[in-house]
Amino acid sequence: MDGREYQVVVSARRKRLGLTVERDGSLLLRVPVGCETARAEGFVRQSRRWIEAKLGIQAEHRPAHPVRVFRDGEVFRYLGREYRLLVVDEGGDPVRLAAGRLRLDKRAATDPRRARREIVAWYRKSGLRWSQRRLQPWAARMEVPEPGVTVRDVGNRWGTYRPGDQGAGQMALHWAIFQLPAHLVDYVIAHELAHIRVSGHGPEYWTLLRRAIPECEARKEELDDLGRRLWLG
Numbered sequence: 001m002d003g004r005e006y007q008v009v010v011s012a013r014r015k016r017l018g019l020t021v022e023r024d025g026s027l028l029l030r031v032p033v034g035c036e037t038a039r040a041e042g043f044v045r046q047s048r049r050w051i052e053a054k055l056g057i058q059a060e061h062r063p064a065h066p067v068r069v070f071r072d073g074e075v076f077r078y079l080g081r082e083y084r085l086l087v088v089d090e091g092g093d094p095v096r097l098a099a100g101r102l103r104l105d106k107r108a109a110t111d112p113r114r115a116r117r118e119i120v121a122w123y124r125k126s127g128l129r130w131s132q133r134r135l136q137p138w139a140a141r142m143e144v145p146e147p148g149v150t151v152r153d154v155g156n157r158w159g160t161y162r163p164g165d166q167g168a169g170q171m172a173l174h175w176a177i178f179q180l181p182a183h184l185v186d187y188v189i190a191h192e193l194a195h196i197r198v199s200g201h202g203p204e205y206w207t208l209l210r211r212a213i214p215e216c217e218a219r220k221e222e223l224d225d226l227g228r229r230l231w232l233g
C-alpha cells in the first residue's frame, strides 16, 4: 500500500489490529484471525500519518557509522582533532601519531583487515594512556575510589562499570570514544564513575552526576548525536 510493504502476521490471540515499525524500518501489521482485507487496509490508511512520523524519527536517529579504506589523506579523529592518514615506510610501530598525521606502516596498509586491527589497537593504547591520567582527578572530584580501567570494544555501549569484590571495581571504555572531543570522553568517564555510587539511571544518579558535570544532559545529547557517526572499525 502507498508504495510500502507490510508484513502481515495473523494472530489467534488478537482481537484488534496492530502496527509496528521495526528497528530496521520494516512494517509489521498484526491482524486477528478472520480479519477482512478491507478492514486491514482501512486501518493502515488511518495510521499513515503515524507511520510517516515514526519512520522520520527513525531515519533521524539511524546510526551512520562511516567506513574507512585506509588510504592516504583519509581523516581519523583523536580527541576531537582531525588527523589525515599517511601511509609511510619508516619502520617501527605500525601506527604512530606524529607531525600532525596518523602514520600507518605501508605493510599494514596493504591489508585492510590488518590496517583496521592496527589502528584500533592504537586507539586502545592511546585511549588507555589518556584515560588513566584523567581518572584520578575525576574520581577525586566525585569522591569515589579510583577503579581499574580497560579500553576495548564494549559492544553497543560507550562504557561499563563492574563493581569489585572489595574496593573499586573495573571500568571499561569503548576504544571508539577516543575519536570524540575530550569533554565527551570525560563525560563517559564521569558517567561510569557515578555508577560506583549509584547503579541504574534514576533521579539519584543524575543528581550525583550533575554535581560533577552541571551540563551533563547537554553532553549526553551531544554524545548521542556524535556517537552515531563514529567509526567503529
Ligand SMILES: [Zn+2]
Pocket: 191, 195, 200, 201
Ligand atoms: Zn550508565
